Amino acid sequence: MKKTLDVEKLLAEMTLEEKAQMCSGRDFWFTQDNERLGIPGVMMCDGPNGLRKQTGEGDHLGINESIETVCYPTASAFAASFDRELLEQLGELLGQECQAEHVAMLLGPGVNIKRSPLCGRNFEYFSEDPYLAGKLAASYIRGLQSQGVAACVKHFAANNQETRRMSGSSRVEERTLHEIYLPAFEDAVKEGHVRSVMCAYNAVNGTFCSENEELLNGILRRDWGFDGFVVTDWGATKRRPLGIKAGVDLEMPGSRQGKTEAILKALEEGTLTREELDQAVRNQLRFVREALENQKEDAVFDREAARRKAEEFAAECAVLLKNNGVLPLKKGSRVAFIGSFAEKPRYQGAGSSHINEKHPMAALDCIGGMEVSYARGYDASGGQMEEGSGSQMEDVSGKRTEKISGGQTEDAFGRPTENALLKEAVETARNADVAVIFAGLPESFETEGCDREHMRMPENQNVLIREIAKVQKNTVVVLHGGSPMELPWYDDAAGVLLVHLGGSAVGAATVKLLTGEKNPCGRLAETWPLRLEDNPSYLDFPGKNGVANYREGLFVGYRYYDKKKMQVRFPFGYGLSYTAFEYSDLKLDRERVGDGEILRVSCRVKNAGNRDGREVVQLYVAPENSGVIRPVKELKGFAKVSLAPGEEKEVSFLLDKRAFSYYEERIHGWFEESGSYGILVGAAAADIRLSGRAEVESADEIPMEYTRFSTIGDLAATAKGREVLKGLLHRADDSQEMHEAQMSQNMGEGTDKMMQSMMMEMPLGALVSFGRMTEEQLEALLGMLK
Numbered sequence: 001m002k003k004t005l006d007v008e009k010l011l012a013e014m015t016l017e018e019k020a021q022m023c024s025g026r027d028f029w030f031t032q033d034n035e036r037l038g039i040p041g042v043m044m045c046d047g048p049n050g051l052r053k054q055t056g057e058g059d060h061l062g063i064n065e066s067i068e069t070v071c072y073p074t075a076s077a078f079a080a081s082f083d084r085e086l087l088e089q090l091g092e093l094l095g096q097e098c099q100a101e102h103v104a105m106l107l108g109p110g111v112n113i114k115r116s117p118l119c120g121r122n123f124e125y126f127s128e129d130p131y132l133a134g135k136l137a138a139s140y141i142r143g144l145q146s147q148g149v150a151a152c153v154k155h156f157a158a159n160n161q162e163t164r165r166m167s168g169s170s171r172v173e174e175r176t177l178h179e180i181y182l183p184a185f186e187d188a189v190k191e192g193h194v195r196s197v198m199c200a201y202n203a204v205n206g207t208f209c210s211e212n213e214e215l216l217n218g219i220l221r222r223d224w225g226f227d228g229f230v231v232t233d234w235g236a237t238k239r240r241p242l243g244i245k246a247g248v249d250l251e252m253p254g255s256r257q258g259k260t261e262a263i264l265k266a267l268e269e270g271t272l273t274r275e276e277l278d279q280a281v282r283n284q285l286r287f288v289r290e291a292l293e294n295q296k297e298d299a300v301f302d303r304e305a306a307r308r309k310a311e312e313f314a315a316e317c318a319v320l321l322k323n324n325g326v327l328p329l330k331k332g333s334r335v336a337f338i339g340s341f342a343e344k345p346r347y348q349g350a351g352s353s354h355i356n357e358k359h360p361m362a363a364l365d366c367i368g369g370m371e372v373s374y375a376r377g378y379d380a381s382g383g384q385m386e387e388g389s390g391s392q393m394e395d396v397s398g399k400r401t402e403k404i405s406g407g408q409t410e411d412a413f414g415r416p417t418e419n420a421l422l423k424e425a426v427e428t429a430r431n432a433d434v435a436v437i438f439a440g441l442p443e444s445f446e447t448e449g450c451d452r453e454h455m456r457m458p459e460n461q462n463v464l465i466r467e468i469a470k471v472q473k474n475t476v477v478v479l480h481g482g483s484p485m486e487l488p489w490y491d492d493a494a495g496v497l498l499v500h501l502g503g504s505a506v507g508a509a510t511v512k513l514l515t516g517e518k519n520p521c522g523r524l525a526e527t528w529p530l531r532l533e534d535n536p537s538y539l540d541f542p543g544k545n546g547v548a549n550y551r552e553g554l555f556v557g558y559r560y561y562d563k564k565k566m567q568v569r570f571p572f573g574y575g576l577s578y579t580a581f582e583y584s585d586l587k588l589d590r591e592r593v594g595d596g597e598i599l600r601v602s603c604r605v606k607n608a609g610n611r612d613g614r615e616v617v618q619l620y621v622a623p624e625n626s627g628v629i630r631p632v633k634e635l636k637g638f639a640k641v642s643l644a645p646g647e648e649k650e651v652s653f654l655l656d657k658r659a660f661s662y663y664e665e666r667i668h669g670w671f672e673e674s675g676s677y678g679i680l681v682g683a684a685a686a687d688i689r690l691s692g693r694a695e696v697e698s699a700d701e702i703p704m705e706y707t708r709f710s711t712i713g714d715l716a717a718t719a720k721g722r723e724v725l726k727g728l729l730h731r732a733d734d735s736q737e738m739h740e741a742q743m744s745q746n747m748g749e750g751t752d753k754m755m756q757s758m759m760m761e762m763p764l765g766a767l768v769s770f771g772r773m774t775e776e777q778l779e780a781l782l783g784m785l786k
Contacts, residue, residue: 003040005289011035011278017660022281023244025254028234031056031288032236032254034771042291044152044231044252048108048124049074049090049348049503050355051097069097070504071308071348075110076482077317077500079126079525080430080575083640084139086316093306099147099299102634104291105150105196108353111137111184112159115556116537118452120162123349123482123501126446127525128557129572130180131635134187140190148294150287153188155200155233157181157215158550162451163542166235168170169203172550177204178663178670180556186224192304195228195287199248206219211665214246215562229283234352241266249280271738311361311505311512316614320520320576321496324476327518328578329370329434336373336428337364338468339438339461340380346440346480347506351448355504363438363478363507370515377425378460379418380442425464427607429472436514440480451542455532465489479508484528499521516578521614522642522682523575524565527557532571533721536560547730558685559631571686573618573635579609579645583617583689586681593660595672595699602652603681603690607643614642617651620685621677624693627717630662630707633680655679660696672698706785708765708778715785716760724784 026032030041046052049484050071072078072094078087098106110121114128126133141151145708158170158181172181188194197220197473199209209215210232220226229249235475237243239252240259251259266272320327329335342363350356364374416424425687428433439461446452456462469475469492476495479485480502490496497520499510512518529535543549555563556571582605589600617635623630657672666673674697682688701718704710713719764781767773773781 002295003292005039005285005292007282007285008291010039010285011282013037014281016264016267016274016277017260019277019281020260020267022109022284023249023263023277024251024259027556028253030254031250037064039194039285039288040292042104042288043102044105045098045101045103046107046108046352047094047355048110048353049078050353050357051094051101051103051106052353052355053101053103066356067101068356070310070360071357071360072173072310073313073317073503073506074123074349074353074482075126076107076123076312076525077502077522078130079136080142080319080498080500080522081313081317081640082132082523082525082618082638083316084135086313087136087139088143089309090145090313091140091145093143093309095144095147095149096299096302097301097306098144099296100301102295103149104295105287105601106144107152107198109137109140109151109188110154112155112157113158113181113184113190113556115550115552116451116535117455117484117526117529117532117539118541119160119483120446120451121349123446124351124353124448125432126184128527129525129635130183132525132638134184134191135638138187138192141188141194145193145195148196148296150195150228150291150371151188151192152196152198152231153185153192153194154198156185156197156209156220157200158201158204159200159209161542161548161710162449162580164202164546168207168543168546168548170548170550171205173553174665174668175663176550176553179554182219185220187224189224190222195290197226197228197230198233199230199235199236208236208238210238210248211242212244221247223383224597225518227285241272244280244739245272245276249283265485278429300476304726307359307505307609308373310503311508313619314499314502314506314509315512315518317500317502317522317754318509319498319522319524319574320513320578321498321731322490322493322568323576323578324494326434326476326494326631327497327514329436332371334371334431335372336375336432336435336472337367337438338375338377338425338429338435338464340376341478341480342374342436342440342507343376344380345438345507345510346380346443346501347503348501349446349448349482350443353448356502360729361507363510366508368511368512373428375421375425375428377421377437377464378458379421381444419475422460422464422467422547425468426471426536429468429475434474434476435468435472436476436478437461437468438466438478438480440478441483442486446482452483455484455529457485459485462488462706466492469493476514478514480506484526484569484612486531490569495625498524516611519578519611519613521577521616522577522620523573523616524570525572527561527568527572527685529561530567534561534566534568553628554631559634562632562685568686571684573682573684574686575616575684577609577613577615579607579611579613581615581643581683582606582608583681583683586690586692587680588679588692588694590694592695593655594697595697596657599655599657599659599679599694600652601679601681601692602650604650604725605641605643605649607645610645612642612644614640615683617680618684619655620678620680620682620688621655622680623660624678626662626673626675628662628664628673633678633685635685657698660698661700664702666702667715671702672696672700674698674700674760704785706764706782708782709763711760711763711764713760720785724781 033041620633622633635661661670661672679692681690
């Protein structure tokens with residue numbers, strides 16, 4: 001019989017000191033136990049893209065050994081799948097492994113928004129878009145928790161950089177916080193029903209997240225209805241009693257030095273109440289109870305099957321960025337694989353999510369019967385190579401043979417120089433039909449704990465690609481990395497395939513994508529600017545003196561590039577295929593959308609090519625006559641559809657009130673604005689194929705306090721104001737109309753527009769000045785508007 005806990009009975013039996021002790025973990029990975037009352041500790045582990053369970057002494061950065069397991073693609077890769085089902089499958093696999101390893105909670109997913117391409121931890125996060133990040137996170141959470149393992153969404157909130165991450169403050173206005181940086185967490189709570197939330201190291205507008213009562217007890221619990229428990233990021237606690245008061249239930253890791261005494265002292269002084277302490281312990285005990293009830297003692301995990309699934313995941317996430325017809329590779333072609341990532345792929349990020357995978361699959365190990373020659377081409381570390389170089393030839397049977405090139409220049413340690421590696425690679429490419437260069441960001445370029453300094457690839461790789469393109473017109477670049485890169489050689493390449501940090505099976509997936517066994521179907525979950533300076537956060541990232549000012553406001557990613565009408569390297573949602581898709585027959589089930597009504601949007605998508613393929617259909621909503629500053633358009637729906645050649649399917653979306661709303665600071669809530677909205681459906685943010693329009697008729701109103709300085713336009717914003725306005729905007733007599741006609745003749749054709757604009761912006765008090773009413777009438781009017 002499974003062990004369970006009577007939470008309220010335990011609370012009644014615990015001493016104050018025992019309760020205070022429960023507010024910190026037992027050690028690095030376990031919650032606090034209580035032998036007297038029979039409360040066991042349960043285990044938490046890192047691992048958004050694979051389980052990082054440490055077997056010995058624990059640490060947060062992966063210095064000590066963890067169990068050998070499967071490394072899946074990172075979140076930055078999975079986001080490019082635009083596939084909810086894929087994320088749910090990932091969650092299920094992770095949950096199954098957690099059960100087999102007796103892990104009660106997995107620390108993930110990470111849903112922080114990619115404000116800048118330079119954030120060192122971007123590979124752990126989904127997207128620049130909160131809608132996409134939230135929907136994928138909810139799917140991941142559902143899959144994980146379906147196996148009886150708790151998810152812990154992180155890092156709450158506005159944790160968008162590594163610089164001063166433990167002590168800095170994100171300064172962000174209320175509307176931007178709610179529209180950009182909080183919705184993914186909201187979806188995790190409301191749709192994913194996540195069991196735990198991890199509060200971030202940083203402060204938001206000067207208050208640390210671990211002490212931020214408005215963020216935790218306010219937005220998270222009061223507004224979103226979260227009923228799980230809050231844990232700190234490891235080492236994020238500042239003042240423990242204030243944290244409990246703000247809504248933090250568990251401090252990790254489990255160093256209790258002085259913490260128990262501080263809590264007891266706060267209780268004695270009255271700065272912390274017993275009820276607040278009890279609630280923190282209650283939330284944690286509920287988590288432990290659920291972990292015990294959901295534990296599967298006989299659980300086993302098939303890691304070999306999981307590795308096969310990891311290969312499928314990697315293929316689904318890859319994005320074909322450029323193709324002039326060189327891909328897929330033609331059978332019988334002589335192919336040169338160039339670059340050390342072909343031999344030792346970069347497949348994951350560094351830091352707390354680093355997975356102990358002993359069997360990563362390199363592309364060179366998966367080439368089957370292809371005739372492939374190999375040259376390293378560059379030193380992946382950016383310095384000298386550790387071993388001698390050579391080229392390797394694959395014969396038609398798939399057996400690798402070694403072929404050492406002569407005439408190489410060596411350094412003082414007997415290692416080949418970059419020039420020697422380059423020369424060998426160019427000759428190898430020259431003698432092939434196609435050159436495939438495996439390139440991208442070394443691990444040292446993007447890692448937890450520090451932000452990137454630039455968006456560039458290592459220069460030795462850029463030189464290599466340019467030099468090979470001079471002698472080989474069929475040059476394909478396979479990019480490894482978790483963040484956008486500047487591509488100075490882009491025009492020289494015939495094809496570019498982004499495999500992200502694709503997990504330990506990325507090599508096998510890459511070969512299948514290159515040969516056409518798999519058709520690329522990923523789409524970019526973040527915009528790739530032409531250069532770093534184009535990014536909207538450029539002037540304010542990572543900030544000064546520990547303060548990051550989010551001056552770009554709402555305009556993150558494609559929202560900014562749309563508004564500025566700027567050219568980018570690759571737009572949000574972009575990706576190519578080996579087949580072609582046609583869109584048609586856009587339908588809206590109603591032209592006018594009343595308050596609270598759901599708008600159904602549908603269209604048809606057809607595979608017009610000769611290969612099986614999967615298309616990501618994206619729906620954007622575009623406010624056309626808003627009274628506030630809003631993005632040109634925003635993603636409000638996406639669907640991935642599989643189509644055989646010639647096959648056609650209907651894709652549909654449902655748009656609710658939130659899809660048309662913005663966050664209004666005057667009411668501290670969401671406001672649906674009446675007016676016209678474009679309904680845009682396409683294959684990317686910059687590739688809209690179909691468009692329609694809906695008229696939204698909302699009952700939402702912003703409470704207004706009218707004064708003599710309020711304008712005529714302000715009256716038009718509320719129903720009461722519009723009623724009063726009818727009596728103010730009546731037409732004058734014929735002589736007045738003749739006067740206006742004379743003004744138009746004397747002042748030009750734009751007079752009518754000028755007069756209308758001036759009227760809407762005219763303060764009510766000016767009506768007295770222009771003789772349209774008396775002071776007494778104005779006072780009566782203002783009285784009517786109260």
